Ligand SMILES: Cc1ncc(C[n+]2csc(CCOP(=O)(O)OP(=O)(O)O)c2C)c(N)n1
């Protein structure tokens with residue numbers, strides 16, 4: 001099963017490579033991985049998407065917790081949560097295709113953010129499966145390139161990830 | 167007090183109670199060496215190869231329970247240390263390894279003797295740090311010792327760029343009294359509800375089995391384990407790493423389990439109904455084929471590392487906590503419950519075990535002509551009264567050491583179980599001898615392994631470390647040869663080495679005593695003579711049966727009940 005895992009880490013050099021190294025060394029797969037600073041300068045937040053059966057996910061969470069710089073790990077599957085990903089799609093768009101792209105973007109609540117005589121670039125935000133559905137819907141429209149941010153997750157409700165006290 | 171980075175490092179070591187650094191100098195650590203030179207409290211042992219330094223510190227740590235400390239230079243100094251670091255990591259040994267690094271301004275420029283130490287060691291340390299500024303030195307070192315020695319212990323690398331130890335840059339020094347890390351808070355105390363559940367299962371077991379590992383030794387819980395086991399009256403088996411935590415000579419002890427474990431231990435594992443795993447990690451050399459492992463058992467698992475629990479084998483009652491504290495709580499509850507139920511089933515279980523024990527799986531064929539390696543280990547036990555510190559290298563001799571030297575105390579059996587590092591034995595023995603100069607220290611090795619860190623014979627002379635080397639020289643990379651005999655139709659690819667040195671002369675040229683022993687009737691005399699030379703390192707080159715095999719054996723892919731007996 002696909003899991004979104006959120007990680008708060010001490011904002012030290014090499015934090016990312018500790019996580020990436022763990023996954024490659026232990027043969028876990030990473031579908032996507034996002035890292036960025038948070039409102040707390042001392043922390044950075046990683047969101048990764050992985051898959052595996054229950055035992056594998058349990059090990060992944062334990063192994064992440066074992067990394068000395070990891071402050072907190074949360075498997076988003078354990079709580080009600082919202083998933084979002086950003087995708088930019090550059091398409092070849094001539095003549096009638098321009099109309100079609102325009103319509104599809106509208107249906108998926110995307111925005112056209114760059115236009116040339118021969119291309120459109122569409123920006124789309126949503127859970128991963130919505131972005132996949134958009135790509136499917138493009139059908140035979142030629143794609144020039146796609147760039148995706150990887151999924152982000154945040155829990156629903158008023159509470160954030162709890163940072164342990166020292 | 168204003169101090170330079172190098173001086174701060176030395177002061178931190180003093181504050182941590184470090185008496186010895188094992189190391190080797192080079193450009194990037196010269197400032198540190200200069201600071202070490204100008205004081206007397208912290209000793210330094212100069213090795214002959216950085217791998218030797220780490221194994222020595224490791225042997226010291228395993229013998230004493232204190233963290234071992236290493237200092238090596240950048241580049242090749244650090245890469246030479248990596249095998250030692252990985253060895254310690256696999257066996258959870260607390261080390262603090264200081265590696266020199268090039269000047270901060272040069273990092274990333276492919277400078278002379280630059281290598282990314284933090285990157286190279288990341289997968290084989292518990293944690294690593296780079297000290298980016300002298301102001302971070304003291305706190306980083308405090309954290310390094312804290313992380314290395316608490317929770318599940320392990321090696322920590324501290325990488326120090328040369329400019330950080332510049333003697334011209336002095337800052338006020340104060341060693342932090344405490345560390346607190348929000349990201350690292352190991353669990354000591356087990357969950358009391360889980361402990362109660364476990365004890366309920368334990369006292370009602372019909373066919374119980376206690377299975378313990380290196381965690382009991384590391385957690386200094388030998389006494390608690392012994393009390394626990396004897397209170398229950400249950401059979402116990404120990405892993406290669408756990409030997410000695412429970413006295414091997416006691417009748418409840420069934421010997422080691424696993425690939426070269428005893429028949430009674432492995433059959434006991436296979437047929438038990440409650441398995442009590444303590445400080446052990448269900449390693450593949452222990453479990454055999456996982457799908458056939460302990461098919462009838464409810465499993466209790468006590469370990470300080472949550473990630474060890476249900477990693478290979480899913481357990482019924484997991485308990486995260488320090489072995490010592492959990493065992494203490496369990497003993498109390500067992501007392502309250504009035505001990506184990508003395509049932510007919512338990513009696514029948516012991517009868518069954520005695521039958522398995524009656525197979526005498528460790529018997530071997532005697533020869534008047536050629537020395538049997540097992541016999542040498544048995545005689546070593548007798549001559550040292552079973553009370554020596556024994557290190558080993560890796561191969562058949564390691565298994566014979568584990569099988570035939572009945573360890574009765576923890577910390578006395580020192581071997582590379584997890585990584586299986588040939589070359590470990592001699593430097594580890596020197597580290598143990600350094601820690602306990604008045605105790606007997608023997609290194610059981612093979613003619614292959616001993617050559618991997620043979621240069622440390624020179625260190626042994628310089629620091630007067632008269633260990634006894636018991637080389638079981640079968641002329642083969644014996645463990646490799648055994649597998650080739652069993653599984654490759656006897657095609658001995660590269661398991662025979664020509665042109666072995668004359669080990670007697672070799673020992674002599676290093677300033678030690680060498681002996682070559684060829685006849686079974688000379689074994690005991692040679693050992694006695696060697697151990698009588700209290701202040702000399704003696705290299706005993708025993709010419710042993712070249713084609714002797716380690717039995718019993720669970721072949722790869724088999725279950726523990728599918729042993730080859732002879
Ligand atoms: C550094 C290293 N290289 C290779 C091996 C693989 N290996 C395991 S046992 C063994 C043979 C060891 O030979 P020897 O030291 O003579 O011991 P014996 O098995 O003959 O007792 C080898 C090559 C290893 N464990 N470590």
Ligand SMILES: [Mg+2]
Pocket residue numbers: 561612613614638639640641642643644
């Ligand atoms: Mg050999």
